[in-house]
Amino acid sequence: MARQVKARIKAADTQAQKRLHLIHGTLRNRIISLIYPPGMLLKEAEMAAEFGVSRTPIRQALQKLQFEGLVETINAVGTIVTNYESEEMDGLVALRVRIDEIVGDLAQRAYSSADIADMESLVERTKALESEHDLEEYLKIINAHHDILRRIIDTGALREIYDNLHFRTARRWWVAVPQLWQPWMSLTISELNEMIRSMKSKDTKGVMAVRRNYVNHFAVLIERLGKIPEKTA
Numbered sequence: 112m113a114r115q116v117k118a119r120i121k122a123a124d125t126q127a128q129k130r131l132h133l134i135h136g137t138l139r140n141r142i143i144s145l146i147y148p149p150g151m152l153l154k155e156a157e158m159a160a161e162f163g164v165s166r167t168p169i170r171q172a173l174q175k176l177q178f179e180g181l182v183e184t185i186n187a188v189g190t191i192v193t194n195y196e197s198e199e200m201d202g203l204v205a206l207r208v209r210i211d212e213i214v215g216d217l218a219q220r221a222y223s224s225a226d227i228a229d230m231e232s233l234v235e236r237t238k239a240l241e242s243e244h245d246l247e248e249y250l251k252i253i254n255a256h257h258d259i260l261r262r263i264i265d266t267g268a269l270r271e272i273y274d275n276l277h278f279r280t281a282r283r284w285w286v287a288v289p290q291l292w293q294p295w296m297s298l299t300i301s302e303l304n305e306m307i308r309s310m311k312s313k314d315t316k317g318v319m320a321v322r323r324n325y326v327n328h329f330a331v332l333i334e335r336l337g338k339i340p341e342k343t344a
Contacts, residue, residue: 127168134162135172142181142192143281144250149194153182180279195282204283204330207276208323214273215319218263222310222318229259230310234303241296246289249296253281256303260322263315287333298328 138158141147153173155166162169173190176182184190222230233252240249257277264270288295302325309317 130162130164131168131171134158134164134168135175137162138172138176139179139181139278140250140254142176143278143285144246145282145286147192149192149196151192152188153190153192155190179275195280195286200280200283203276204280204326207280208326210269210273210276211319211322211326214260214264214269215316217266217269218315219265220263221313221315222259222263226259226262227307227310229255230303230307233259234300234307237296237299237303241293241300244289244292249288250285252299260318284329284333287336290336291332294332295329298325298332301325302328 138147138153147153155169155173158169159166173182173184177184177190181193182190183193233256236248236252240252257274261270261273264273302321305321305325306318309315309321
């Protein structure tokens with residue numbers, strides 16, 4: 112009997128974690144893709160009704176988003192989406208590049224054949240976007256790309272920092288994507304292919320060097336706009 116009770120509790124905890132992961136990921140994607148723009152007030156009651164849950168998992172998801180720097184809580188106002196255009200953001204982008212280098216330096220293993228296969232599938236998915244303007248699919252590709260790169264991180268603390276900087280700076284890139292669609296897809300495909308070559312050569316540092324170089328390439332592409340637009344097209 113006690114064993115059955117423990118099993119039910121464990122199953123309930125697992126379901127709660129899956130539900131929290133889904134809510135957090137959905138809200139994060141909406142912020143990154145600017146569906147939830149800077150300054151937007153996130154109302155717990157409305158989100159609880161949308162996801163069919165109590166306010167508890169919504170608050171937990173918002174706490175995770177606050178840790179990631181995507182929302183902030185203001186007394187007498189509530190939880191709002193943070194701004195991505197600030198002097199601090201330039202420093203965060205530079206720090207993100209350095210963390211990529213650290214991940215390559217500290218890696219205890221090379222990427223596996225499964226990792227390579229997953230990356231190759233992203234190339235094909237991105238090629239399909241050259242003729243199909245699908246922002247939602249591209250966001251899924253970027254998230255999957257990030258997930259593959261982080262697989263070699265064995266330290267929980269480093270993984271948290273790596274995730275935090277990735278998602279915290281993503282909007283700086285994402286806001287330009289609709290206006291730079293074709294060159295952006297071409298750069299993404301080139302980056303993925305270069306990473307695959309380094310993966311096949313067991314060159315983990317090389318993979319992260321590619322990441323660093325393409326962060327700079329994307330930054331230059333954005334600069335050609337003259338300035339980062341405030342809204343997507």
